Structures are given as C-alpha cells and as structure tokens.
Amino acid sequence: LALESALAQALERNEYSLHYQPICQLVDGKPYLAGVEALLRWSDQGRLVPPQEFIPVLEASSGIVRVGEWVLQEACRQVRDWQLAGQAQMHCAVNLSIRQLQEHDFADRLMLILDETGLAPGSLVLEITETLLMQDSMLVRNNLQRIAGLGVRLALDDFGTGYCSLGYLKRFPLHILKVDRSFISGTPENAESLVISRAIIGLGQSLGLSVVAEGVEEQAQLDFLTAEHCPFVQGYWFSRPIPAAQLQEMFSESG
Numbered sequence: 001l002a003l004e005s006a007l008a009q010a011l012e013r014n015e016y017s018l019h020y021q022p023i024c025q026l027v028d029g030k031p032y033l034a035g036v037e038a039l040l041r042w043s044d045q046g047r048l049v050p051p052q053e054f055i056p057v058l059e060a061s062s063g064i065v066r067v068g069e070w071v072l073q074e075a076c077r078q079v080r081d082w083q084l085a086g087q088a089q090m091h092c093a094v095n096l097s098i099r100q101l102q103e104h105d106f107a108d109r110l111m112l113i114l115d116e117t118g119l120a121p122g123s124l125v126l127e128i129t130e131t132l133l134m135q136d137s138m139l140v141r142n143n144l145q146r147i148a149g150l151g152v153r154l155a156l157d158d159f160g161t162g163y164c165s166l167g168y169l170k171r172f173p174l175h176i177l178k179v180d181r182s183f184i185s186g187t188p189e190n191a192e193s194l195v196i197s198r199a200i201i202g203l204g205q206s207l208g209l210s211v212v213a214e215g216v217e218e219q220a221q222l223d224f225l226t227a228e229h230c231p232f233v234q235g236y237w238f239s240r241p242i243p244a245a246q247l248q249e250m251f252s253e254s255g
C-alpha cells in the first residue's frame, strides 16, 4: 500500500524517467542503429526501483494509464528530437499495457501526442503481448485497428512465451514479431532453442512480418542470427537500456 501511494505521487514528483535500448538492423552481419525501445524507470528517493517491482503494481491499478500516456509523450518527444538532430530514420518502440487499450479514447490521445510532438506515425512502434491479444475484446480490437489505421506499427513482444494460437497473427494488424530472449539465450549451443528461434524467424518472414531477436548477449548468437537472416536484433551485446544523454553520446561517437 505504501508502494501504491508512492507510485500515485511519482508522476507529479517527476520521479519517472525513460531508459532507451538500441534496436539494430543487421546489414551483411553488421548492426546499424535503427531505433530504440523506451523502458520506464522509477527513482524512489534516489534509488532506481526494478521495473518488475513497480510496473505490475501500476498495471494492477489504473495508474498505468496515466503513466503510460506520459511514457508515450516523453518517448515520442525524445525520438523526434533525435531525428531532428540527425538520426532521421530512427524509430521508437513503446510497451503498452492492456489497460491502456481498454480506454475508448486511446487512439485519439495517441493521435494528439503524435501531433504535438511531430513524430510521424511510421516512426512509432507499440509493443503488445500475446496475453493482451488473448483477452480478445471488441474494444481492444477496435483500438488496435485504429492504431494501425494511423500508420503506427504493432509489435508482438515476448513472442513464443504465451499461449497465443498462430491464428492471432493473422487476425490482428501486426507488423513485427519480437522473439523472446529465453529462446535467443540458448542459441546456438542448445538445439531446441536454435530450432525454435529459427522457426519463429521463418514464420515471421513467411507472414510478411518483420522480426526482432531480443536478448542478444554474445557474438555467437549474433552470428547465428546473421546466418538465419534475422533482420533486427536487440540485447546487452549492443547496449543495455541507458538514459537518453548516454545514448546520445553513442551517436556522436559513431559520427
């Protein structure tokens, strides 16, 4: 309860911030910065609280709706700034919680945020999970259709860990599959991980979806993903999620 009330005040107190993790495109086995995933952070009296400790609490109440809107605003503003500063092709991925998609005016508010920040809809990716799709309500489905109608892309996050039937991949307007890091972490040594990762990459490509491999931590995994023609990669091997200022330093270093 103490946690809930602290979280309720955190927005006014400016205690939330975003970290950004690079998402790289593989071109001839070489990674090029293509976009970033924005990840919510909460600093409670100077201590960074692990997301697993506070995001579920926000999601259990409606707190995630207001905080989620702040995340969208902040991420769109930041990535638009980076685009104007020279990273013209950079896209921005933001995680959504089901509560946000249960708001009847979600798409209108999203349109307003894109308008206010000047970020093109095509530069935004919204990440949703299989569990969210399985709620399968009309409201959620309408919101997803409207989002896609704006030209914002939808990514299915943590793919392979839920109980989503493959039919869902066609029923919803999805553009991107993110292969869960639990599969990538076993590659290339573990035969089962390798076969599953290969199958998901192939499935995505056959369905005309783009594929992002998450949780890449080693060169050997990158080599495997290059051989499998996986188009996008993300993970500690490239960078941990870091504050905006720190990521900006990386742009200037790479020219």
Ligand code: G
Residues within 6 Å of the ligand: 038, 039, 040, 051, 052, 055, 064, 068, 071, 095, 096, 097, 241
């Ligand atoms: O930040 P980290 O990489 O530890 O993320 C932990 C979990 O929190 C992930 O499952 C991620 O999707 C989720 N998460 C991070 N930021 C947000 C956010 O802004 N909104 C929602 N709904 N989930 C988030």
Ligand code: G
Residues within 6 Å of the ligand: 021, 039, 051, 095, 157, 158, 181, 214, 215, 216, 217, 234, 235, 236, 237, 241
């Ligand atoms: O569920 P989602 O994919 O949104 O979660 C993102 C989470 O994954 C963040 O907490 C981020 O810190 C974490 N993450 C990103 N890259 C790696 C990685 O290479 N290894 C591990 N173990 N976690 C990662």
Ligand code: MN
Residues within 6 Å of the ligand: 037, 095, 127, 157
């Ligand atoms: Mn994600």
Ligand code: NA
Residues within 6 Å of the ligand: 157, 158, 159, 178, 180, 181, 214
């Ligand atoms: Na994930």
